[in-house]
Amino acid sequence: MRFDELFEMRKLTGIKLKDYISGNGFSKVSFCKKTEISRPTLDKILNGEIDSKSSFDKHLNKIFTSLGIGPDTLMEFSTKTQSVDAMYSQKALINYQMNDKAKMEYDLLQDILNLCSVYY
Template sequence: MRFDELFEMRKLTGTKLKDYIRSNGFSKVSFCKKTEISRPTLDKILNGEIDSKSTFDKHLNKILTSLSIDPDTLMGFSPRMQSTDAVFSENAPIDYQVNDKAKMEYDLLQDILNLCSVYY
């Protein structure tokens, strides 16, 4: 795959790169340090917002070189499915109900975790 094609599909390229970053344990900050690309530039790449082909090519080349992958590897990447282990206790009473305050706190914590996964 050539850089011309990646530029034409820059939204998909950004999505694939975002999946690659997350699946390989990088935060956006650590990825920027590794690739020597600024955070705002990385965000533009991930969102497919770079309209200059030369700028896109320059930064994507830096990314691919620092990761030691080629464009085909990036575009063929699919994130690993994460298994989720359910944790439960059989000590709870059969008719146990979570109170409204606890449910609200749990939902808030889930929202914070989801926000962190999007941001990092």
């Protein structure tokens, strides 16, 4: 994949970047600090809303340089293919299903974490 092609596919590039950010354990704030890109600019990149090719290229180049990756790495990234070391209990049920209350509480905690990533 050529770097110049990413601007034409900026919506897909944003989706892949979102996957890369979450798949590598970054919050939006930590990602902005690492890449030295402002949060509003990152949101525009993630949503495919930057219409200026020079601005898009400049910020994407900062991202690639900061992370030490290239266009192919980003566009081929898939959270499904990443290996994750997980700890689990030997006594956990094999086919455990959360009940409705637990699912609601889990979703609420995820919302709180997302809010924290916005403000911290």
